[in-house]
Amino acid sequence: MRHTTPNAALAARATPTDPLVSVIISNYNYGAYLGDAIRSVQQQTYRNTEIIVVDDGSTDNSRAVIDCFEEQITVIFNQHRGQCAALNTGLAVSHGAIILFLDADDYLVDNAIERLVAPLVDNPAATKVQGAMIAVDSSGKSLGRKVPGFISPSGDYKKLTLEVGPWTCRHSWTSGIAWQRWFLERVFPLPEGSERRNDADGCLNPVATLFGPIISLDEPVAYYRIHGRNIGPVGEVFTLESLSNRLLRMQHTYDFFLPWARHFGATSATIERWRKWKRSWKSNLTAYVVNLMDSSHPRPSFKEVVFAPLMTGSTSPLKSAGLVAALAVIRISPRKLALVFSRRLLRMPNEPRAGNRDIENH
Structure with a gap:
């Protein structure tokens, strides 16, 4: 109608x-x-x-x-x-x-x-x-x-x-x-x-x-x-579902963006660098956490997790140095401690905050 x-x-x-x-x-x-x-x-x-x-x-x-x-x-x-x-x-x-x-x-x-x-x-x-x-x-x-x-x-x-x-x-x-x-x-x-x-x-x-x-x-x-009916950018939580959705949205952005990037001259080496270092250190840490929660997901390397703050250009040099140290500790910690430290570094709650935006409902 x-x-x-x-x-x-x-x-x-x-x-x-x-x-x-x-x-x-x-x-x-x-x-x-x-x-x-x-x-x-x-x-x-x-x-x-x-x-x-x-x-x-x-x-x-x-x-x-x-x-x-x-x-x-x-x-x-x-x-x-x-x-x-x-x-x-x-x-x-x-x-x-x-x-x-x-x-x-x-x-x-x-x-x-x-x-x-x-x-x-x-x-x-x-x-x-x-x-x-x-x-x-x-x-x-x-x-x-x-x-x-x-x-x-x-x-x-x-x-x-x-x-x-x-x-x-x-x-x-x-x-x-x-x-x-x-x-x-x-x-x-x-x-x-x-x-x-x-x-x-x-x-x-x-x-x-x-x-x-x-x-x-x-x-x-x-x-x-x-x-009460909405999740997404204003209220993700530290769960496998929420973190996996974050990575999935990133992948969808890549999928739509890459053909146009190639059209405008991006090289294969440049595209591989984007894939490796992603959006920020938070993205590579998220990928590592998802692997800890479910080993069927790919695990980023030690280098990709720890040195991301130095490579993405989105963090100041002083802050980057501190993040590298914190990420190194997470990367070598036992699984349980790594999850605790990661949640705190990502500043994500275990339970939804009021007002999370539901990606299903626009």
């Missing part, structure tokens, strides 16, 4: 300085929050927008919420196939020159689209504009912090990304980013396999740095709702 609105007419009225912005809201069983997401787009100071809701097979009250907005939005009802499939569907029916993917449990700051659009209009070669988000609880009350805690400043990171790897930049997350349509059309569709269906950020963010500069804003552009 699909409801349509005259979005093609909106696109026809768009101008280079007033482009149509397509806001694609992916929803799976977030009926409690979906209305806030839709209204946050309708209340924007920037008016030339279309709203596309892709419902990913919800079984809660989402359809009733959607029906309240009737002809104000475009709606597509998918079978449950994950976030990536929802975004693929939404992009295919959208008309905007600028695209914003909004998670249904998040919502926008009132002038977010206006602030996101202006830099892309001024710099059409940029692939995206990003801003941090304000963390709020399930009722929308501020939790007093921004997420993510840091994003890279504006710049052209192509050369550095090809030298260092896909995690050169610190990026915002889905609801805090506006994309140029021309970039998305180059790299879509996103992978929809059962294990990769919710890795949109991991796919898009690193590749974006290869196609053009990125632009970062100083002020938050969205509210990131933290509630």
Whole structure:
């Protein structure tokens, strides 16, 4: 079932300085929050927008919420196939020159689209504009912090990304980013396999740095709702499942990124260096811990674990020296002690914190 609105007419009225912005809201069983997401787009100071809701097979009250907005939005009802499939569907029916993917449990700051659009209009070669988000609880009350805690400043990171790897930049997350349509059309569709269906950020963010500069804003552009049904970047725990998922997401990023890296000139030796040293010392330590928990997983070498702080370039020299010593102790310790020391060094709890984000539910 699909409801349509005259979005093609909106696109026809768009101008280079007033482009149509397509806001694609992916929803799976977030009926409690979906209305806030839709209204946050309708209340924007920037008016030339279309709203596309892709419902990913919800079984809660989402359809009733959607029906309240009737002809104000475009709606597509998918079978449950994950976030990536929802975004693929939404992009295919959208008309905007600028695209914003909004998670249904998040919502926008009132002038977010206006602030996101202006830099892309001024710099059409940029692939995206990003801003941090304000963390709020399930009722929308501020939790007093921004997420993510840091994003890279504006710049052209192509050369550095090809030298260092896909995690050169610190990026915002889905609801805090506006994309140029021309970039998305180059790299879509996103992978929809059962294990990769919710890795949109991991796919898009690193590749974006290869196609053009990125632009970062100083002020938050969205509210990131933290509630009892969600896990991921804000609350991983020290369990085999959680740590394995972290490594799996890294692998998915590699899989999507590598063909484009080769296209832009990355050599086999460079790619092997990325694989060996990964994103940071934390990643190699995570791989070692996963092996300790389940020996069927590959074990990184002593060198890969201990000397990662010196090789990835993401840690200061003084801190690197201390980390090398700590990692050496972990690497030679008995299994039980190694796990205790690793959990403390990774600063991960044994039990979920309130507000973990569920990768199944966007």
